[in-house]
Amino acid sequence: MPIVTNKELLVKAKAGHYAVPAFNTNNLEYIQAILQAASELHSPVILEAAKSEVDYMGGHTFVGIVRSIVADLSIPVGIHLDHGPSYDEAIRAIHYGFKSVMYDGSLLPLDENIANTKAVVKAAHACGVTVEGEIGVIGQAANSPEGAKHDMIGIADPVQCERFVKETGIDCLAAGIGNAHGIYKKKPELHFDVLADIEKRVGGIPLVLHGGTGIPEEDLRKAITMGVSKINFGTVMRKAFIEQLAIDIKGPMDWELMALLTPAKNKMIETAKNHIRMVMSNGKA
Numbered sequence: 279m280p281i282v283t284n285k286e287l288l289v290k291a292k293a294g295h296y297a298v299p300a301f302n303t304n305n306l307e308y309i310q311a312i313l314q315a316a317s318e319l320h321s322p323v324i325l326e327a328a329k330s331e332v333d334y335m336g337g338h339t340f341v342g343i344v345r346s347i348v349a350d351l352s353i354p355v356g357i358h359l360d361h362g363p364s365y366d367e368a369i370r371a372i373h374y375g376f377k378s379v380m381y382d383g384s385l386l387p388l389d390e391n392i393a394n395t396k397a398v399v400k401a402a403h404a405c406g407v408t409v410e411g412e413i414g415v416i417g418q419a420a421n422s423p424e425g426a427k428h429d430m431i432g433i434a435d436p437v438q439c440e441r442f443v444k445e446t447g448i449d450c451l452a453a454g455i456g457n458a459h460g461i462y463k464k465k466p467e468l469h470f471d472v473l474a475d476i477e478k479r480v481g482g483i484p485l486v487l488h489g490g491t492g493i494p495e496e497d498l499r500k501a502i503t504m505g506v507s508k509i510n511f512g513t514v515m516r517k518a519f520i521e522q523l524a525i526d527i528k529g530p531m532d533w534e535l536m537a538l539l540t541p542a543k544n545k546m547i548e549t550a551k552n553h554i555r556m557v558m559s560n561g562k563a
């Protein structure tokens with residue numbers, strides 16, 4: 279199947295009362311694991327990469343590998359720039375073949391965030407690429423490649439969200455509601471009252487929840503019933519991969535790299551499948 283835009287995936291998800299999982303991607307093993315898990319569970323899926331991940335893999339390499347694998351699959355797949363830090367990075371991602379980009383101006387004053395996001399939307403839409411915007415600062419629970427290194431956990435102002443969506447023309451909105459990237463130090467408290475108010479004001483565009491790692495399943499599902507249609511998982515996959523590698527690297531070493539990487543990749547397949555089931559996208563491809 280061809281690569282599709284996030285808008286196409288998320289509008290369908292919203293109508294079907296499930297969310298599409300978006301997994302951050304670091305290397306070949308990730309791409310294989312995510313696509314195998316989604317294919318076996320007949321789930322739509324988004325492979326996303328933040329700037330540091332794009333730089334590490336190479337944008338053309340990342341998109342090229344995903345496209346070559348997806349050509350043989352029968353599930354819809356999105357390729358998305360996570361937390362694009364500038365107009366230039368967003369344009370570069372479109373040039374690589376990403377079908378969806380996020381522009382993250384959430385640390386800027388609102389007027390500047392609106393002006394920059396609007397410029398990205400205009401260029402992206404001209405290329406058939408859809409855009410995710412951010413408002414309200416999604417904080418940082420621990421170091422991770424997504425987002426800036428700051429400790430703020432911001433709660434978006436629903437009135438500002440309404441203005442942001444109306445003036446920028448974005449296709450989906452990531453709003454901070456108490457969620458954060460990395461490993462939560464205590465149980466995350468999602469502000470569902472804020473989410474309900476945002477959903478009411480933004481004219482039905484799909485909402486995105488970042489920092490999915492560690493949010494209890496019942497909270498993820500409640501958020502989905504309230505309009506969240508894309509949930510980002512980054513840390514949980516890194517953790518699965520690295521923890522398994524750490525176990526196997528302590529065992530007898532026969533200098534066979536594939537034998538070392540295979541259990542770690544299998545751990546990511548299992549982890550991706552668990553999260554696909556959590557967001558109820560299995561069987562929805």
Ligand SMILES: [Zn+2]
Binds near residue numbers: 361424488
């Ligand atoms: Zn994020």
